[in-house]
Amino acid sequence: MQGIHLRQLNPTTCELVVDNDLVAGEFKAQQPAIQAYLQERLHNRQASLQIRISEATEKKAFGRVEKFQMMAAKNEALMQLKEAFGLELYS
Numbered sequence: 464m465q466g467i468h469l470r471q472l473n474p475t476t477c478e479l480v481v482d483n484d485l486v487a488g489e490f491k492a493q494q495p496a497i498q499a500y501l502q503e504r505l506h507n508r509q510a511s512l513q514i515r516i517s518e519a520t521e522k523k524a525f526g527r528v529e530k531f532q533m534m535a536a537k538n539e540a541l542m543q544l545k546e547a548f549g550l551e552l553y554s
Contacts, residue, residue: 468517475509477501480517490514528552 466482481487490497491514502510525533531552535541545552 466517472513475507476511476513478513478515480515482517484516487514487516 467486468480470478470480472478479490481490494512494514498510498512501512502508531541531545535545544550
């Protein structure tokens with residue numbers, strides 16, 4: 464679920480951006496049920512959900528390891544702390 468982003472396009476439409484065709488297919492199969500749920504809970508029959516596969520140029524979500532590596536590249540003290548305490552990174 465890390466590669467899934469939800470954003471509001473306009474007051475009645477949300478866009479679900481996923482990483483690949485497989486995930487998009489799973490969500491498209493459930494789209495009518497999800498949309499009906501949103502319409503009922505929001506009390507708005509115009510609420511809709513669009514599903515789209517992300518482009519290769521779009522920014523992707525990062526995992527814990529990638530976030531740490533990006534922060535460590537900006538601040539060398541993080542890597543020193545990791546080494547001093549003998550910490551390991553897990554994805």
